[in-house]
Amino acid sequence: TLAERTNLAGVRHILLVLSGKGGVGKSTISTELALALCNAGKRVGILDVDLCGPSIPRMLRVQDSAVHQCDSGWVPVFVGQDKAIALMSIGFLLERPDDAVVWRGPKKNALIKQFVTDVAWGDLDFLIVDTPPGTSDEHISTVEALRPYQLLGAILVTTPQ
Amino acid sequence: ECPGTGSAQAGRAAACQGCPNQGLCAAGTAGPDPAEAAELRARLRAVRHTVLVLSGKGGVGKSTFSALLAHGLAADETKQVALLDIDICGPSIPKMMGLEGEQVHQSGSGWSPVYVEENLGVMSVGFLLSSPDDAVIWRGPKKNGLIKQFLRDVDWGEVDYLIVDTPPGTSDEHLSIVQYLSAIHIDGAVIVTTPQEVSLQDVRKEINFCRKVKLPIIGVVENMSGFVCPKCKNESQIFPPTTGGAEKMCQNLNVSLLGKVPLDPQIGKSCDRGQSFLAEAPESPATLSYRNIIQRIQEYCEQHHFQEEKIM
Numbered sequence: 001t002l003a004e005r006t007n008l009a010g011v012r013h014i015l016l017v018l019s020g021k022g023g024v025g026k027s028t029i030s031t032e033l034a035l036a037l038c039n040a041g042k043r044v045g046i047l048d049v050d051l052c053g054p055s056i057p058r059m060l061r062v063q064d065s066a067v068h069q070c071d072s073g074w075v076p077v078f079v080g081q082d083k084a085i086a087l088m089s090i091g092f093l094l095e096r097p098d099d100a101v102v103w104r105g106p107k108k109n110a111l112i113k114q115f116v117t118d119v120a121w122g123d124l125d126f127l128i129v130d131t132p133p134g135t136s137d138e139h140i141s142t143v144e145a146l147r148p149y150q151l152l153g154a155i156l157v158t159t160p161q
Numbered sequence: 162e163c164p165g166t167g168s169a170q171a172g173r174a175a176a177c178q179g180c181p182n183q184g185l186c187a188a189g190t191a192g193p194d195p196a197e198a199a200e201l202r203a204r205l206r207a208v209r210h211t212v213l214v215l216s217g218k219g220g221v222g223k224s225t226f227s228a229l230l231a232h233g234l235a236a237d238e239t240k241q242v243a244l245l246d247i248d249i250c251g252p253s254i255p256k257m258m259g260l261e262g263e264q265v266h267q268s269g270s271g272w273s274p275v276y277v278e279e280n281l282g283v284m285s286v287g288f289l290l291s292s293p294d295d296a297v298i299w300r301g302p303k304k305n306g307l308i309k310q311f312l313r314d315v316d317w318g319e320v321d322y323l324i325v326d327t328p329p330g331t332s333d334e335h336l337s338i339v340q341y342l343s344a345i346h347i348d349g350a351v352i353v354t355t356p357q358e359v360s361l362q363d364v365r366k367e368i369n370f371c372r373k374v375k376l377p378i379i380g381v382v383e384n385m386s387g388f389v390c391p392k393c394k395n396e397s398q399i400f401p402p403t404t405g406g407a408e409k410m411c412q413n414l415n416v417s418l419l420g421k422v423p424l425d426p427q428i429g430k431s432c433d434r435g436q437s438f439l440a441e442a443p444e445s446p447a448t449l450s451y452r453n454i455i456q457r458i459q460e461y462c463e464q465h466h467f468q469e470e471k472i473m
Contacts, residue, residue: 020250020251020296021219021220021251022218022219022220022221022251022328022329023218023219023220023221023329023355023360024219024220027359052217052329052330052331052332052363052366053217053218053219053329053330053363053366055359055362055363058358058359058362059359097362097365098362098365098366098368098369099366099369100217100331100366100367100369100370100373101331101366102331102332102335102336102370102373102374103332104301104332104333104336105300105301105302105332105333106301108301108332109300132219132329132330133219133220133250133251133328133329134250134251134328134330135250135296135297135298136249136250136298136299136300136301136304137300137301137332137333139298140298140300159220161429161432161433
């Protein structure tokens with residue numbers, strides 16, 4: 001099947017971290033969850049689809065990294081103490097960290113599709129997908145691109161108010 | 162030579178022919194056509210000052226600040242204030258202004274804003290939903306369409322201050338509002354942040370966005386800046402400014418720091434209850450900060466207007 005021959009073929013579980021509201025700790029939770037799963041011996045990847053405000057690279061201290069291409073697509077950046085967590089974020093594609101990604105929906109959708117299908121994730125137990133606030137282009141495109149695969153489910157993050 | 166994906170020439174320059182991204186770049190850059198621009202100019206002719214409240218980062222207090230700015234300016238009963246909420250996916254303004262459940266009415270002259278006070282009118286997608294939990298799952302073009310309607314079809318009347326609350330990010334909503342409002346004049350943007358680097362890194366992008374689209378920056382507001390315990394009076398940095406906070410960022414980027422607002426649990430409570438925090442907690446240090454910031458914004462706008470008139 002198509003799913004079997006793709007870059008996500010070796011990924012066992014895909015988790016979405018969502019909110020709706022900004023600033024409640026989605027990226028923080030995504031990062032801590034990845035680190036905890038990694039500590040428990042699992043193979044983990046993080047896909048950061050927040051194109052306007054990518055927070056994950058800084059949280060894992062790789063904000064100055066760059067990505068490379070291989071035959072099957074982009075090679076993720078390996079982070080964490082044992083370089084065991086695979087990470088992809090638009091943060092790695094920016095020339096300067098303060099560059100604003102001022103894109104309208106169609107352009108964001110194109111990159112998200114690429115992030116989902118063109119990153120050589122290899123074999124992972126968990127792929128955690130961190131999202132921006134809202135229910136718009138990034139969310140629709142991510143869910144659509146992930147539809148052929150086994151989505152474990154979504155974790156929703158909030159604060160009390 | 163690529164003109165840059167964010168430039169006005171994106172997708173349309175000679176160098177764009179044959180670029181695989183050409184279609185996407187060209188799709189994103191349409192601003193209002195001249196007829197539309199004329200329509201918007203006519204509708205917004207009686208708006209004296211426009212302030213955009215931006216961040217880049219979510220959850221830092223844009224809507225809270227927009228609501229309090231509106232209340233603060235409307236305290237002067239001779240001023241007419243309009244608050245426009247263009248956060249289509251997560252509209253917070255109706256709840257913060259105590260207007261949940263209100264609906265928009267149509268009249269001969271267009272959509273009527275929902276009035277909190279006689280001199281304070283509000284518009285938000287929140288008023289168009291049949292239930293507050295309805296998700297607005299729209300792609301960019303549809304969001305842009307509604308924003309245009311908010312500007313073209315709402316009968317704002319004579320307005321001294323139009324405050325526009327935005328969602329986090331630098332995307333459709335932000336590009337559209339700047340493009341549509343280019344038909345009139347935007348005094349500037351107030352950028353909201355919190356002290357930690359994870360916020361500042363998004364806010365620096367927002368500052369660059371403003372510079373890219375030539376939007377003047379009135380200044381930066383640092384929310385959640387310290388907490389003073391009401392019992393023991395000890396001060397804690399709940400969100401430590403590990404890289405110098407907004408103060409350092411403003412120095413580095415040569416923008417004005419309008420003020421720092423400490424955390425006060427009453428702020429969140431007032432927002433949840435739809436009350437003005439300034440009225441509910443007039444003695445709070447946060448209220449004092451907010452009032453100073455509001456005054457600085459007012460002075461900026463008045464001074465700007467004076468300079469414009471001088472030029473004309």
